[in-house]
Amino acid sequence: MNTTPHTIAGLLAAYRDGRLSPQEVLRPFIEAADRADRVAPHDPAWISRATPGMIETQLRQLEGQSPATLPLYGIPFAVKDNIDVAGLPTTAACPAYAYTPAQSATAVRRLMAAGAIMVGKTNLDQFATGLVGARSPYGVPSSTFSAQHVSGGSSSGSAVVVSRGDLPFALGTDTAGSGRVPAGFNNLVGLKPTPGLVPTTGVVPACKTLDCVSIFALTVADAARVLAVMEGPEAGAPVFHAVNWQPPRWPTQSPLRVGVPRTPEFFGDAAYAQAFERARAQWSQLQDREGHAWPVELVPLDLAPFSAVARLLYEGPWVAERYAAIRGFIDTQADQMNPVVRGIVEGARQYDAASAFEAIYRLKTLAAQTASIWQGIDVLMVPTAPTHPTQVAVQSDPVGCNAQLGTYTNFVNLLGLAALALPASVLDHGLPFGITLIAPGGSDAALADLGACWQQCLAATGRHTLGHGLAEPSDLDLAWPEREPHAEPTLSLAVVGAHLQGMPLHGQLVERRARLIEATHTAPCYQLHALPGTVPPKPGLARIAADAPPDTGHAIAVEVYALPLSQVGSFLALIPPPLGLGSVELADGRWVKGFICEPAGLQGALDISHFGGWRAYMAQRAADAQKAA
Numbered sequence: 001m002n003t004t005p006h007t008i009a010g011l012l013a014a015y016r017d018g019r020l021s022p023q024e025v026l027r028p029f030i031e032a033a034d035r036a037d038r039v040a041p042h043d044p045a046w047i048s049r050a051t052p053g054m055i056e057t058q059l060r061q062l063e064g065q066s067p068a069t070l071p072l073y074g075i076p077f078a079v080k081d082n083i084d085v086a087g088l089p090t091t092a093a094c095p096a097y098a099y100t101p102a103q104s105a106t107a108v109r110r111l112m113a114a115g116a117i118m119v120g121k122t123n124l125d126q127f128a129t130g131l132v133g134a135r136s137p138y139g140v141p142s143s144t145f146s147a148q149h150v151s152g153g154s155s156s157g158s159a160v161v162v163s164r165g166d167l168p169f170a171l172g173t174d175t176a177g178s179g180r181v182p183a184g185f186n187n188l189v190g191l192k193p194t195p196g197l198v199p200t201t202g203v204v205p206a207c208k209t210l211d212c213v214s215i216f217a218l219t220v221a222d223a224a225r226v227l228a229v230m231e232g233p234e235a236g237a238p239v240f241h242a243v244n245w246q247p248p249r250w251p252t253q254s255p256l257r258v259g260v261p262r263t264p265e266f267f268g269d270a271a272y273a274q275a276f277e278r279a280r281a282q283w284s285q286l287q288d289r290e291g292h293a294w295p296v297e298l299v300p301l302d303l304a305p306f307s308a309v310a311r312l313l314y315e316g317p318w319v320a321e322r323y324a325a326i327r328g329f330i331d332t333q334a335d336q337m338n339p340v341v342r343g344i345v346e347g348a349r350q351y352d353a354a355s356a357f358e359a360i361y362r363l364k365t366l367a368a369q370t371a372s373i374w375q376g377i378d379v380l381m382v383p384t385a386p387t388h389p390t391q392v393a394v395q396s397d398p399v400g401c402n403a404q405l406g407t408y409t410n411f412v413n414l415l416g417l418a419a420l421a422l423p424a425s426v427l428d429h430g431l432p433f434g435i436t437l438i439a440p441g442g443s444d445a446a447l448a449d450l451g452a453c454w455q456q457c458l459a460a461t462g463r464h465t466l467g468h469g470l471a472e473p474s475d476l477d478l479a480w481p482e483r484e485p486h487a488e489p490t491l492s493l494a495v496v497g498a499h500l501q502g503m504p505l506h507g508q509l510v511e512r513r514a515r516l517i518e519a520t521h522t523a524p525c526y527q528l529h530a531l532p533g534t535v536p537p538k539p540g541l542a543r544i545a546a547d548a549p550p551d552t553g554h555a556i557a558v559e560v561y562a563l564p565l566s567q568v569g570s571f572l573a574l575i576p577p578p579l580g581l582g583s584v585e586l587a588d589g590r591w592v593k594g595f596i597c598e599p600a601g602l603q604g605a606l607d608i609s610h611f612g613g614w615r616a617y618m619a620q621r622a623a624d625a626q627k628a629a
């Protein structure tokens with residue numbers, strides 16, 4: 001009986017306690033590589049395997065290392081065959097296009113440097129053009145749950161090998177949903193980073209300005225561990241999207257605002273429609289990673305602006321990027337291409353430069369419309385796909401079925417967003433259903449944190465399995481990694497007066513992307529004064545002297561925000577005397593930065609400490625004014 005753990009976390013634990021060694025785990029891959037040319041029938045999930053010598057060389061490089069020194073020590077993985085691996089052909093699922101690179105893609109090199117062992121390359125829709133997984137001369141993978149249903153694409157093989165337990169993780173790419181749709185059809189996590197977060201050097205382009213290297217894994221924690229290794233800029237590489245870092249998590253003390261489609265489209269798939277309703281209801285049981293209840297507010301949305309963006313990807317000149325990526329090949333060897341892929345790419349010839357500029361103007365207009373939506377929500381939840389077509393349906397209508405599968409995916413990279421596909425349920429007819437969480441670019445760490453909470457919630461209900469019934473996740477599988485994905489560094493800032501929610505200067509925090517962490521109180525050693533002559537009215541917070549008489553100190557209500565460090569300077573510039581930022585002690589003994597007042601500013605100021613906070617004082621002042629009127 002094979003007792004090898006299926007997750008990265010499980011394998012690392014087995015290595016640490018000596019139950020397994022990387023040599024034992026990799027032995028089956030060496031044997032499979034040795035007999036790959038003699039195996040029949042061909043496994044359509046794979047295109048090529050690392051040779052025994054390539055695997056053994058990687059194992060030797062682990063000597064003297066351990067899980068304590070390498071975050072992915074001895075973890076086998078595969079890559080989609082449009083991603084370069086030194087010494088193995090890159091085919092992009094087109095044999096006539098194949099070449100053998102001398103250097104691996106940047107993402108692959110970073111993973112191998114972290115101890116991961118590359119074991120082979122997986123099948124895909126040719127030139128990463130498709131969401132079905134049925135456009136490859138190397139065979140047509142199916143969903144691991146049904147031989148009659150498509151695997152999803154274009155990262156078909158990578159999803160299949162993870163779902164059936166061959167590997168703990170695999171790399172895909174995602175331009176229009178290729179790292180998300182296969183995850184949904186195979187009960188996997190599909191992490192699609194913010195465009196530009198992971199370098200794409202060494203990736204055969206589909207649309208160079210939109211492409212992302214994506215991750216298939218069984219748990220969000222595993223995917224986050226991989227992302228933390230791959231992410232980060234590459235010196236000298238072009239940057240098409242600047243990453244606007246967001247805080248590492250949404251505050252669990254405040255309701256999480258989850259946008260949901262007001263009228264979701266399922267193209268008549270009643271089972272998917274019902275599964276989405278169950279997923280909506282699941283949010284009522286959400287807890288944070290520490291097990292505390294996390295309130296959620298569902299916000300119905302009109303997705304029309306997002307849908308209009310999605311149409312630009314294939315119905316506009318962005319398809320010309322696909323032509324530009326393989327122009328030299330398609331102009332000379334178009335007859336070697338899959339006819340559906342060829343038809344899509346050759347359609348780019350109808351667009352000229354003016355069309356491209358018009359589409360850019362249209363995208364900018366729509367992006368402005370979607371930006372206002374993000375002011376009212378933290379994250380958007382959509383079905384990963386609206387339905388799960390059969391192989392027969394795709395063969396009879398390859399373009400129409402593919403278009404349906406892009407309903408909730410095609411707009412994401414055009415808008416520079418981050419996305420995370422998650423398992424949600426297995427339906428009565430045996431097929432999996434998944435959701436995707438989408439958030440502003442740079443929210444990758446916060447999305448991963450939320451996705452981990454979602455998986456914990458499912459596990460607590462007993463309705464969560466890994467991949468195609470590999471196991472139920474354990475606490476170890478779901479445990480958060482020591483190294484987290486990067487996020488914007490923030491300063492914890494306590495505000496006490498005019499910057500509180502609903503007060504006149506709160507907008508200064510909103511403009512600087514500050515997020516509420518908690519509403520709490522100071523330690524009971526402060527006094528609060530109403531400063532005379534300030535516009536708008538402001539209080540002054542001061543700590544009492546250590547030898548002050550008993551009962552002169554109070555606990556004052558404050559709100560603590562995570563303020564991006566990049567915004568601290570501009571915020572400081574707005575603070576007028578006698579106020580400033582100093583250190584404030586909270587009720588639980590923590591110290592954070594916060595508003596304090598110079599002693600000179602308190603002369604003649606009214607002591608309002610007995611109100612317990614500025615909000616209560618202002619409410620009383622308003623009531624007094626109303627009585628006087």
